[in-house]
Amino acid sequence: MINFNRAPFVGTELVFVEEAIRNGKLSGDGPFGKKCQNWFEAHLPAKKTLLTPSCTAALELAAVLVDIQPGDEIIMPSYTFVSTANAFVLRGAKVVFVDIRPDTMNIDERLIEAAITPKTRAIVPVHYAGVGCEMDTIMDIAERHNLYVIEDAAQGMMSNYKGKALGTIGHLGAFSFHETKNYTSGGEGGLLIINDEKFKQRAEIIREKGTNRSQFFRGMVDKYQWVDIGSSFLPSELQAAYLWAQLEGAKLINDARLAAWKYYAEKLQPLADMGHIELGVVPKDCIHNAHMFYFKAASLDERTSLIEHLKHQDIHAVFHYVPLHTAKAGRDFGRFSGDDRFTTAESERLIRLPMWYGIDEATQQQVVDAIIEFYR
Numbered sequence: 198m199i200n201f202n203r204a205p206f207v208g209t210e211l212v213f214v215e216e217a218i219r220n221g222k223l224s225g226d227g228p229f230g231k232k233c234q235n236w237f238e239a240h241l242p243a244k245k246t247l248l249t250p251s252c253t254a255a256l257e258l259a260a261v262l263v264d265i266q267p268g269d270e271i272i273m274p275s276y277t278f279v280s281t282a283n284a285f286v287l288r289g290a291k292v293v294f295v296d297i298r299p300d301t302m303n304i305d306e307r308l309i310e311a312a313i314t315p316k317t318r319a320i321v322p323v324h325y326a327g328v329g330c331e332m333d334t335i336m337d338i339a340e341r342h343n344l345y346v347i348e349d350a351a352q353g354m355m356s357n358y359k360g361k362a363l364g365t366i367g368h369l370g371a372f373s374f375h376e377t378k379n380y381t382s383g384g385e386g387g388l389l390i391i392n393d394e395k396f397k398q399r400a401e402i403i404r405e406k407g408t409n410r411s412q413f414f415r416g417m418v419d420k421y422q423w424v425d426i427g428s429s430f431l432p433s434e435l436q437a438a439y440l441w442a443q444l445e446g447a448k449l450i451n452d453a454r455l456a457a458w459k460y461y462a463e464k465l466q467p468l469a470d471m472g473h474i475e476l477g478v479v480p481k482d483c484i485h486n487a488h489m490f491y492f493k494a495a496s497l498d499e500r501t502s503l504i505e506h507l508k509h510q511d512i513h514a515v516f517h518y519v520p521l522h523t524a525k526a527g528r529d530f531g532r533f534s535g536d537d538r539f540t541t542a543e544s545e546r547l548i549r550l551p552m553w554y555g556i557d558e559a560t561q562q563q564v565v566d567a568i569i570e571f572y573r
């Protein structure tokens with residue numbers, strides 16, 4: 198069986214997780230947690246980063262941090278994971294979906310302005326497949342309308358747009374370290390990226406159950422107490438230890454993924470040239486991280502047959518998001534601005550191929566051969 202995904206593992210995770218256990222301190226913000234955050238702050242770079250239990254939690258923290266209130270409107274694509282929307286719906290906000298661009302599957306920046314109303318508070322671009330949204334345009338719109346930009350960069354670690362790391366361009370950004378992403382903190386995990394100085398202090402407080410515990414540990418206050426709303430948004434030291442191994446191997450993992458991505462792209466180019474399939478586009482301003490290899494079949498029916506064909510050969514290829522506006526909760530908590538020209542139609546044709554850190558060429562060739570056979 199060729200699985201769709203395997204959790205990334207470089208080897209030293211075992212060493213660091215053991216070290217964390219022997220340290221005798223397993224709750225959040227221990228030595229490994231601090232090392233990871235320092236690494237991100239230096240490498241992205243970012244004003245401040247905070248590890249979280251998931252990207253979902255990082256987005257929820259962000260929604261509290263920018264004070265989303267009931268009735269506020271948040272602009273995002275419908276072609277995304279539920280957490281992008283839930284984080285804001287949990288604060289009582291209404292989601293306003295904007296159509297995507299067919300080339301990158303990212304929010305169409307040219308349609309955002311028409312979705313803005315007096316209630317709009319934030320834009321949440323999602324960098325699909327680790328390929329950046331048109332951030333210059335989005336930041337310009339946000340500035341002119343006084344909106345926050347919170348980047349859902351769940352898939353975007355090691356990618357950049359015009360030389361800036363995804364997640365560091367908006368006011369806030371979020372990464373995921375779920376096992377399906379390029380880097381994991383032991384299966385689940387995330388990161389909040391703070392790019393606007395004014396959020397640094399309150400983010401720590403919300404993350405520590407609404408207390409000033411972080412300031413207490415730095416000796417800035419003589420006792421810690423309840424000062425704001427908050428929750429528990431800290432991952433454990435075991436997760437940070439696993440992640441530290443992956444950060445040390447960040448370039449190794451990224452190079453291997455890019456090589457695997459290029460292999461698929463080269464081998465499938467002839468099918469694209471013959472007009473059978475459409476490959477994804479990486480705009481020239483973007484450097485991507487090979488998070489995902491996808492292409493589009495001619496139709497939903499063709500995609501269904503192709504997935505079935507691959508399954509018969511023990512190859513697990515998968516489709517992706519059911520557009521949120523077509524789902525029950527999406528209808529209850531959101532509305533679509535303008536026409537759904539591409540969101541539904543393009544999502545129905547998209548198929549993702551098996552891809553993980555360590556996939557070998559023989560395995561990839563088996564997948565390629567099965568696809569070529571289908572189109573013969």
Ligand SMILES: *Cc1c(COP(=O)(O)O)cnc(C)c1O
Nearest residue numbers: 251252253278280351373374375
């Ligand atoms: C994976 C993903 C999330 C959620 O990440 P978790 O760490 O599993 O909470 C959110 N948004 C996007 C776009 C994702 O791909």
